[in-house]
Amino acid sequence: MNPVVQREFYGILRSPKAFAILMALSAIFAMAVLLRWPSSGTVDLSGTQSMEVFRILGYGLLAGVVFLVPAFPATSIVNEKSSGTLALLLNSPLSPWAIYFGKISGVLLFSVLVLLSSLPAAAACYAMGGIDLVSQLGLLYVVLVLLSLQYATLGMFVSSLVQSADAGVRVTYAAVLGLFVFSLIPALLTRGSQATASISAVTSWVRNLSPLPAVMEIMGHGSVGSSGLRDVPNLTGFAVVTIASSVVFALLTLSRMNYRIFDRSRSQGIITNDRTLASRTFRRLFYLVDPQRRKAGIPWYMNPIMVKEFRSRRFGRSQWLIRLVCVCAVISMVLTFLAATSVTAWGVDSIGGLLVLMQVMLVVLLAPSLASGLISSERDGGGWELLRATPLSPLKILSGKMLSAAWTLALVLLATLPGYLMMIYIRPTMWLQVQLVLISLLWTTVLALTTSAAVGSLFRLTAVSTAVTYVVIVGLFLTPILFWLGRDAPFGHNLVEKALLITPVGAALSVINAPGFASYDLLPAAWYVAGIVSFFMLVILGIQTWRLTRSV
Amino acid sequence: MTDQQPVVVIENLTKRYGDFVALDSLSMQVDKGQILGFIGPNGAGKTTTIRILVGLSKATSGRATIAGCDCLTDSRKIKRIVGYMPDDFGKYNNMRVSEYLDFFGAAYAIGRRDRVRRIDETLEIAGATHMKDLFVDALSRGMQQRVAIARTLIHDPQMIILDEPANGLDPQARIDMREILLRLAELGKTLIVTSHILPELARVCDLVAMITKGKLRAFGTVDDIMRDIKQRRTFEVLLLDGQSVEPVATQIRKWLDQKEPTGLESKNAEATQAVTADSAQTLVRFETSLTDNQLSELLNQLVASDHAIAQFRELATDLEDAFLSVAGAGAQGDAT
Numbered sequence: 076m077n078p079v080v081q082r083e084f085y086g087i088l089r090s091p092k093a094f095a096i097l098m099a100l101s102a103i104f105a106m107a108v109l110l111r112w113p114s115s116g117t118v119d120l121s122g123t124q125s126m127e128v129f130r131i132l133g134y135g136l137l138a139g140v141v142f143l144v145p146a147f148p149a150t151s152i153v154n155e156k157s158s159g160t161l162a163l164l165l166n167s168p169l170s171p172w173a174i175y176f177g178k179i180s181g182v183l184l185f186s187v188l189v190l191l192s193s194l195p196a197a198a199a200c201y202a203m204g205g206i207d208l209v210s211q212l213g214l215l216y217v218v219l220v221l222l223s224l225q226y227a228t229l230g231m232f233v234s235s236l237v238q239s240a241d242a243g244v245r246v247t248y249a250a251v252l253g254l255f256v257f258s259l260i261p262a263l264l265t266r267g268s269q270a271t272a273s274i275s276a277v278t279s280w281v282r283n284l285s286p287l288p289a290v291m292e293i294m295g296h297g298s299v300g301s302s303g304l305r306d307v308p309n310l311t312g313f314a315v316v317t318i319a320s321s322v323v324f325a326l327l328t329l330s331r332m333n334y335r336i337f338d339r340s341r342s343q344g345i346i347t348n349d350r351t352l353a354s355r356t357f358r359r360l361f362y363l364v365d366p367q368r369r370k371a372g373i374p375w376y377m378n379p380i381m382v383k384e385f386r387s388r389r390f391g392r393s394q395w396l397i398r399l400v401c402v403c404a405v406i407s408m409v410l411t412f413l414a415a416t417s418v419t420a421w422g423v424d425s426i427g428g429l430l431v432l433m434q435v436m437l438v439v440l441l442a443p444s445l446a447s448g449l450i451s452s453e454r455d456g457g458g459w460e461l462l463r464a465t466p467l468s469p470l471k472i473l474s475g476k477m478l479s480a481a482w483t484l485a486l487v488l489l490a491t492l493p494g495y496l497m498m499i500y501i502r503p504t505m506w507l508q509v510q511l512v513l514i515s516l517l518w519t520t521v522l523a524l525t526t527s528a529a530v531g532s533l534f535r536l537t538a539v540s541t542a543v544t545y546v547v548i549v550g551l552f553l554t555p556i557l558f559w560l561g562r563d564a565p566f567g568h569n570l571v572e573k574a575l576l577i578t579p580v581g582a583a584l585s586v587i588n589a590p591g592f593a594s595y596d597l598l599p600a601a602w603y604v605a606g607i608v609s610f611f612m613l614v615i616l617g618i619q620t621w622r623l624t625r626s627v
Numbered sequence: 628m629t630d631q632q633p634v635v636v637i638e639n640l641t642k643r644y645g646d647f648v649a650l651d652s653l654s655m656q657v658d659k660g661q662i663l664g665f666i667g668p669n670g671a672g673k674t675t676t677i678r679i680l681v682g683l684s685k686a687t688s689g690r691a692t693i694a695g696c697d698c699l700t701d702s703r704k705i706k707r708i709v710g711y712m713p714d715d716f717g718k719y720n721n722m723r724v725s726e727y728l729d730f731f732g733a734a735y736a737i738g739r740r741d742r743v744r745r746i747d748e749t750l751e752i753a754g755a756t757h758m759k760d761l762f763v764d765a766l767s768r769g770m771q772q773r774v775a776i777a778r779t780l781i782h783d784p785q786m787i788i789l790d791e792p793a794n795g796l797d798p799q800a801r802i803d804m805r806e807i808l809l810r811l812a813e814l815g816k817t818l819i820v821t822s823h824i825l826p827e828l829a830r831v832c833d834l835v836a837m838i839t840k841g842k843l844r845a846f847g848t849v850d851d852i853m854r855d856i857k858q859r860r861t862f863e864v865l866l867l868d869g870q871s872v873e874p875v876a877t878q879i880r881k882w883l884d885q886k887e888p889t890g891l892e893s894k895n896a897e898a899t900q901a902v903t904a905d906s907a908q909t910l911v912r913f914e915t916s917l918t919d920n921q922l923s924e925l926l927n928q929l930v931a932s933d934h935a936i937a938q939f940r941e942l943a944t945d946l947e948d949a950f951l952s953v954a955g956a957g958a959q960g961d962a963t
Contacts (some may be wrong), residue, residue: 239720345760346723346760349760369723369725369760370723370725370726370729371739372729372732372733372739372742372743373729373730373733373739374739375738375739377733379730379733379734380734382730382733383719383722383730386719386721386722386726386730387719387720387721387722388721389720389721391721392721456715456717456718456719457713457715457716457717457718458717458718458719460683460713460715460717461711461713461717461731461778462734463683464681464682464683464706464709464711464713465706465731465734465735466703466706466707466734466735466736467734626682626683626684626685626699626702627684627685
């Protein structure tokens with residue numbers, strides 16, 4: 076047996092996290108089936124009830140794979156590299172392929188365990204009748220296995236590129252989110268438009284990078300963005316795209332399983348101030364903020380921790396923030412322009428809904444990335460002891476860190492405001508709605524930020540805190556949407572309304588009259604819930620910071 | 628406080644984690660400008676002591692003061708007068724060395740202009756001026772240690788505590804580190820340095836504290852400790868002729884039997900066993916507790932006996948021997 080397979084699999088199984096995940100999943104699936112199990116004395120011959128249970132199981136399993144599978148491969152190679160064991164493995168008689176196969180097998184075996192833990196629930200679902208074993212239950216598992224393969228190879232590839240486990244987790248989850256959600260957008264934009272047949276065909280294939288259309292097809296929900304002129308069958312398209320992309324990711328990773336993975340030149344520390352006048356002038360033309368310019372000292376009125384956080388963050392420096400803000404501003408204006416010029420058949424409401432979703436996605440993507448490692452990265456890297464040895468108070472440390480994340484999120488959200496301004500310009504009566512939406516988004520940001528910081532502070536290792544925080548945040552924001560997707564069946568109006576109160580996103584979509592959300596009355600209750608949860612998270616964060624800074 | 632008063636005073640410092648005693652009634656004093664080498668095996672209690680001194684940990688009982696400030700109750704003052712360099716560098720990615728030091732300067736509330744001056748000064752002391760614009764995460768271990776020294780000095784502390792500063796350094800970097808430590812002492816700083824590389828400490832430290840299992844086993848100057856620990860000295864007689872080795876060894880054994888304290892057979896037997904002959908290297912090695920005056924008689928006898936003697940010398944014992952002796956004695960004491 077390949078020794079790497081054995082070590083990886085045992086390593087994963089021995090971790091308390093894996094045990095907790097498997098136990099929690101088994102319990103959740105069992106509970107979900109029990110809750111929807113028919114309790115009346117009548118028999119449902121139409122199969123509607125069993126289909127409802129099957130849908131919960133299917134979407135739940137999909138969410139499980141999306142949240143859980145990427146976390147393990149994302150740190151697999153980079154952890155080996157950091158601890159020096161990858162060099163030992165590459166120096167052994169094991170071939171790069173054997174090492175890669177061993178590592179990915181461990182991850183996939185765990186994914187299989189995750190899926191196996193759902194089998195009792197799936198069997199119960201099948202026993203209710205009305206579900207086809209091959210074309211529904213079997214196909215669902217095929218899709219999930221393929222998805223696990225794709226995410227495992229993607230995670231391994233990212234892990235071979237990055238320099239820290241934390242970065243591996245963040246980049247992998249960002250890529251997964253991109254594949255899951257953003258791959259649907261091109262098909263959505265070209266649907267029913269005058270786009271040429273070739274563009275339609277390409278967007279149709281790109282859409283299949285997301286598992287959602289395939290799973291929705293199995294669930295009998297129709298699909299997202301599938302009613303174009305040209306269309307690839309969801310399941311076939313998904314299988315082809317997933318296998319092809321997995322092979323590409325695997326080959327790219329294998330190509331790095333040699334000296335290349337260690338090759339990294341040290342920066343020479345070239346600074347613009349020391350360059351020639353001509354070079355300095357040339358750079359001035361191209362940079363608003365020159366990244367190589369020598370920085371001035373931290374002014375007395377600034378929190379040094381906040382400045383340090385910006386400077387030490389990979390994309391925290393001014394030049395990157397300017398780029399991020401510009402991209403957001405351009406996207407928001409393009410969306411509004413599309414509506415204003417009637418390129419698409421969307422109304423202002425649909426565009427408003429899209430804007431809200433874009434902002435929420437940015438928050439969900441950025442908040443854990445910015446806030447989950449605020450404390451754990453210091454503990455992980457040895458900086459926490461140094462900070463404790465300085466006269467900085469715990470409050471100053473905490474406020475500096477929170478401000479650094481809050482400013483970044485605020486800048487990104489502010490950059491999307493031009494879209495709303497254009498909406499008000501098109502329809503001035505929307506002014507009040509936009510105000511309510513912005514307040515809801517503000518609460519969304521506060522909720523995501525405080526939750527990310529609080530959850531992240533509970534873990535010592537940055538990679539673990541980032542992965543867990545992403546799972547918690549994505550779960551927190553996705554759960555109401557999953558309830559909303561089942562708004563007619565199996566969930567009733569009241570239950571969906573209550574679920575949408577978990578985050579203020581539903582409130583924002585409801586206020587802007589986004590399709591499917593207009594009938595819910597969520598304000599101001601959603602703001603209160605967000606405020607209470609945020610306060611609770613701040614208390615957790617405060618206690619954890621106090622606990623870590625006191626002398627024991 | 629005056630220069631005569633000790634800077635560091637530790638009195639009966641005890642730290643318990645449940646039933647485990649990490650520090651057991653530790654007491655010692657260090658004067659201004661002195662370098663204290665803090666020696667002990669892994670888990671001996673060195674880092675626990677240091678963490679109590681810098682206010683990061685709380686003693687179960689006992690007291691520690693630095694420059695008159697209590698390490699627990701005056702922790703804010705302690706943070707300003709102590710520069711602490713932990714074993715872990717604590718790097719921040721994507722920051723240049725100047726930005727890194729600027730951040731710690733700002734954390735100590737040093738004004739912006741003074742900070743610029745202090746960064747240059749500390750980098751100069753640490754021999755790291757050329758690293759000013761390099762990225763912290765691109766530095767080698769030796770370079771990081773220099774930057775860490777600069778960081779420790781940024782707020783001009785009276786007292787500097789360095790945890791394993793020579794760890795992972797190559798020989799040249801260790802020599803450089805030794806010079807930096809001596810330069811800091813010249814500047815009037817009081818230093819506490821822990822290290823596993825004992826010869827390094829022997830060369831720079833005024834005082835040495837040896838600790839095992841939380842107990843202070845020896846404390847004093849290196850010479851004092853050597854004298855206390857190593858009562859019996861080792862001598863070597865180097866001969867020009869290999870055939871003379873055995874006769875000379877026999878002569879020394881006989882002489883030692885006569886001169887070593889009498890009335891104790893076992894002692895004499897020990898003395899006899901302590902003479903070893905090495906024909907390959909043409910030398911005889913022996914241990915004795917006799918004085919130099921007494922040994923001069925032996926030397927005269929050897930010279931008079933027509934053996935071709937090239938050298939008669941005392942072997943220097945080093946801190947490593949002393950430490951092993953102290954650690955061994957400590958372990959025996961604990962066992963009984």
